[in-house]
Structure formats: C-alpha cells, structure tokens
Amino acid sequence: MRPISPSVLRPYVCPSCRTARFSKRRFGSKPAPVTDIYDVICVGGGPAGLALLAALRASPATSKLKVALVESQNLDKSRSWKLDPQHFSNRVSSLTPSSVSFLQKIGAWEHLDVARTQPYQAMEVWDGETGSKISFDWSMETSPFEDLRTVATMTENTNLVRALLSRIAASGDENLSIFSESTVSSIENGGSGEADGPDLSAWPVLSVAPTGNSTSSPSRIAARLLVGADGINSPVRRYTDIATEGWDYQRHGVVATLSLADQVPTIFPVGSRTAYQRFLPSLGGPIAVLPLPNNHATLVWSTTVENAAYLKSLSPGAFVAMVNAAFRLGMPDLQYMMRMERPSTSITDLDEDPHESELTWRLQHTPSVPQLPPMVTGVQEGSVASFPLRFRHASTYISPRVALVGDAAHVIHPLAGQGLNLGLGDVASLSSTIEYAVNHGMDIGDILTLERYTADRWATNAKIGGTCDVLHKLYNVPGQGPVAWGRSLGFEIIDRLPFVKGFLMRNANS
Ligand SMILES: Cc1cc2nc3c(=O)[nH]c(=O)nc-3n(C[C@H](O)[C@H](O)[C@H](O)COP(=O)(O)OP(=O)(O)OC[C@H]3O[C@@H](n4cnc5c(N)ncnc54)[C@H](O)[C@@H]3O)c2cc1C
Numbered sequence: 001m002r003p004i005s006p007s008v009l010r011p012y013v014c015p016s017c018r019t020a021r022f023s024k025r026r027f028g029s030k031p032a033p034v035t036d037i038y039d040v041i042c043v044g045g046g047p048a049g050l051a052l053l054a055a056l057r058a059s060p061a062t063s064k065l066k067v068a069l070v071e072s073q074n075l076d077k078s079r080s081w082k083l084d085p086q087h088f089s090n091r092v093s094s095l096t097p098s099s100v101s102f103l104q105k106i107g108a109w110e111h112l113d114v115a116r117t118q119p120y121q122a123m124e125v126w127d128g129e130t131g132s133k134i135s136f137d138w139s140m141e142t143s144p145f146e147d148l149r150t151v152a153t154m155t156e157n158t159n160l161v162r163a164l165l166s167r168i169a170a171s172g173d174e175n176l177s178i179f180s181e182s183t184v185s186s187i188e189n190g191g192s193g194e195a196d197g198p199d200l201s202a203w204p205v206l207s208v209a210p211t212g213n214s215t216s217s218p219s220r221i222a223a224r225l226l227v228g229a230d231g232i233n234s235p236v237r238r239y240t241d242i243a244t245e246g247w248d249y250q251r252h253g254v255v256a257t258l259s260l261a262d263q264v265p266t267i268f269p270v271g272s273r274t275a276y277q278r279f280l281p282s283l284g285g286p287i288a289v290l291p292l293p294n295n296h297a298t299l300v301w302s303t304t305v306e307n308a309a310y311l312k313s314l315s316p317g318a319f320v321a322m323v324n325a326a327f328r329l330g331m332p333d334l335q336y337m338m339r340m341e342r343p344s345t346s347i348t349d350l351d352e353d354p355h356e357s358e359l360t361w362r363l364q365h366t367p368s369v370p371q372l373p374p375m376v377t378g379v380q381e382g383s384v385a386s387f388p389l390r391f392r393h394a395s396t397y398i399s400p401r402v403a404l405v406g407d408a409a410h411v412i413h414p415l416a417g418q419g420l421n422l423g424l425g426d427v428a429s430l431s432s433t434i435e436y437a438v439n440h441g442m443d444i445g446d447i448l449t450l451e452r453y454t455a456d457r458w459a460t461n462a463k464i465g466g467t468c469d470v471l472h473k474l475y476n477v478p479g480q481g482p483v484a485w486g487r488s489l490g491f492e493i494i495d496r497l498p499f500v501k502g503f504l505m506r507n508a509n510s
Helices: 015-022 047-058 075-079 097-105 157-170 235-240 305-312 316-328 331-338 354-363 419-439 447-474 482-496 498-508
Strands: 036-043 067-070 092-095 118-120 122-127 133-137 152-156 176-179 182-189 204-210 219-228 244-260 274-280 285-292 296-304 376-379 385-394 402-404
Touching (some): 047 097, 047 157, 092 097, 092 157, 097 419, 118 285, 182 235, 274 316, 316 376
Parallel strands (some): 036 067, 122 274, 219 402
Antiparallel strands (some): 118 152, 244 296, 244 385
C-alpha cells in the first residue's frame, strides 16, 4: 500500500457539497486533535468485524493497509475462551459450505477447534399442524466415492471469534491497532486543518473512549474507510443517517445446549448427522435441534414472548419434557402443556416432574412419525437463554467513506440459520472490493469504489431476509385453513421432486 500523502488525503469536494453533504453526518460530539489516520477502521469485533480484519490481513494486496479495530467487549476474554469437551456455548451458528470455504481461504478455519464443530448432511423439516414434511439429504446426491456433502457445520460463535482473533494475531502487529474494551463515543467529520494539515472534512473521525478496566487513553482517529460491523444498533449507521426498515417479530428465540439419547448408527453414509426442525404455528414459530459433537445438540425455539418466559422458568426436567413434546405431540396437547402450572418447590429429585409424566402419558396416545430426532435427555446447566427476534434492513450499505457489514446492515429471522452467513458473505464481498481498489490504485473509501460492494450484496440479502420473513408469516397461521393447505401442498410437491430439492439445497449453501 502506498504511503498516505497529504495530496491523496485531499480529494476535491466543492465547498457547498462539503457543508450540505457531510455536515449532517455526526454521531455525538467531542472535538480534540486527531491522533492517528487509518486506511480502514472497523467498529465491532463480533464475528463479522473480525472476519473482515482477518480477510484484509490475509490478502497480499491489503495486508499492508493500516487498520484498526474498536470493540467495546474485552477481547482478551474471547482469546482465552475455553470449555471442556462435554460443554458447549448456547450461541451456535450453522455455517454454510460457502462460509466455511471463505474462512478456510482467509486462513481462519485452521485456528478453529474443529473437534467442537459438527457438520450435518441431512435435515428433516415438517409442519406440526398438517404433518407435511421435506427431507433434505445430501447423501442422495453424493456418490460413495466422494466425501459426504454437508448442509452446514455447527460452530459455536465463541469458537469462531477466538479463531479469528488467533488468525489476526498470526498476521503480526505491524499496521494493526486493536482498541479492546473501548467504545466509540462519537463519530463526526474531521476539520480542514487537522493532523498536520490534511483536509479531513469529508473523513469520519471517531472519538474512542476506554471502558471497563482498560488503561488506554481516549483517542481521536480518522478513517479513509470506516466499516460498521457494530451490530443491530450500529453507531456507524446512525452517523451516516442511512435509513433502516424493519420490525420486531414479538417473538423470542429460546436457545439451550442439550444432551441426546444414543442415535441409531446410520449404515450409509457412515457418521452422517441430521438436523430437525418442526414448525409450530400455534406456538409462534419453529423449534430446531441441530447436532453438536458427542450426542449433544443446540436448540433454537422461536416462540411468543410469553412462551419463552414460561420455558425459561421451568426446571431442567420440565424443560426437557417440553422440548421432547414439541417434536412429538399434536398441537392441542402441546398448548395444554405450555399452560401447565409450574411445580411447587417441594418437589424432590425422586418425584417425576408433572411435565415429564404428562408427556409420558400423552405419548402413549400419539402416533409416531418416522423423522423424529433422538429423545432429549438433559439440558446443560445455565445454557437456557432467549433473544428477541427482529427484522432490519438498511436502505443501502454504503455512504462516502463508510460501509456496513453483518447485523449492522441486516438482521433476519433465524429460522433458516442464515444471519451470520449473510454477514460473512458481506465480508467476503467488501474485502474483495477493497482488494480490487488497492490493485487498481483507487481510493478505498470513495463511493464509486464501494458501489461494487453494495451492488453485490444488497439484493441477495434482501431476497434471503425476505424469504425468511414470508416463511415466518406463513408458518404463524394456526389451524387447518387454506393457508395450512397451501403450505402442506408446497411441502409435498418439493419433497417429491428431487431436482427441485437439489436446487434448493445448492442455493441455500451458496
Ligand atoms: C437465536 C439466534 C440464532 C441464530 N442462529 C444463527 C445460525 O444458525 N446461523 C447464522 O448464520 N446466524 C444465526 N444467527 C444470527 C447471528 O448470530 C448474527 O447474525 C451474528 O452474530 C451477527 O454478527 P455481527 O458480527 O454482525 O454482529 P454482533 O455479533 O452483534 O457484533 C457486533 C459487535 O459490535 C460491538 N459494538 C457495538 N457497538 C459498539 C461501539 N459503540 N463501540 C465498540 N464496539 C461496539 C459489540 O460489542 C459486538 O461485539 C442467530 C441469531 C439468533 C438471535
């Protein structure tokens, strides 16, 4: 990367544009001298922000860029994250093969504790109201002579974050500044005579303040390109005034780490694992159990706020009974169990929980279906939690000298497990846009340079986020009316046409 000379730092912007176009861009206010100028400043050290940094450091074209990361959490905790092999974090993402390939390409996958990840090759999806189902199974499309194709690989977010930090550390610390436990307290356009004279009036200048135990002093830093990877409430997005549309689903995603009964070993393909998702329209959304190593699994149950609160208040035994019931019982039975009184505290360990006895009794009167997951036998202590589910989409991902990636740009319903995959897709696209600009001597923060990124990603993300939104709405219509009939017909048609299923699986993985 060529050194930043004052002439490069002074792109021509006419005075009226300067005041009209840039003066509105401000998030907070805190004037002080600019202490440093970076090519790229990334706000947010979640998986998307760290992946961007790792990608820039991995490419020969961009590895010499002067980059900074600002993250409000303590990254040392993420670096030293450790759990024993029988325990798993409750925030787990299903990474598609494209996401895994990208992480391999930037050298991050080899830093991951792969023994804690779990690929799966098949997925059973069915409608709890009508019983219609689709089985997605890559073994249908895999010959015995090639490796089993995966639908996705389950990976704890903490494992991924630690791997990305380790990959960044392996790239050395030249031209790299990490502001951990530091928050962006304001972003504004710089002045025209800052830092030895460069005109920064069209450049974002960030005031970074230490938080918690950090001993570093506050700084004011300028970015040729500012990347917002700072999540749903993105301060970077607020600074740019980029509009966002969206709504809250009034649903929560209940997550937990589960233990499963022994699986019946598969004869062919050996070692293949399956994910299960059952739509429960009368309860507000689908329940999914996705495999983790050693007969563990992760739960994502999208349901109403009241149901989520109820589930979180249950004893471990009752919680496990509810999860097993949600895959096995009919809707009226399940609704009954969701309203059962919680047992009094006088229950001893020897007494069977009322939810467990209710499930045992009701199962005797419920016909079984072939696609059931193994019985859940336990829930890891302290792993039950819930997150509000929301939809957000920024009207564009770019503004002069600013780009948004990941949840800062879009937040979608988790029913297809695509949120982080879209974020990694953004990062792959933005890093290749920056690489292209560097290779062609272009200004990496120029809006014309960044157009390439937003053109590549916006429509793709809108399509996937929109599809998840429609599926959520379609699968929230309870009962056996015309919508349920239409859903059922759609499922059956897709299930019987292998080439349509193959097409859907390939698209879900791209
Ligand atoms: C229940 C549930 C299940 C999910 N399952 C899946 C799945 O299976 N597959 C999948 O692909 N996705 C899944 N997702 C979505 C996925 O978790 C998110 O899309 C992903 O974590 C977003 O990553 P990110 O880096 O963009 O944002 P975040 O993880 O939100 O990171 C943003 C970072 O910015 C930092 N930050 C914010 N403000 C500031 C500031 N002012 N100064 C400094 N730092 C700041 C924050 O501390 C944070 O570290 C799921 C989501 C939910 C709710």
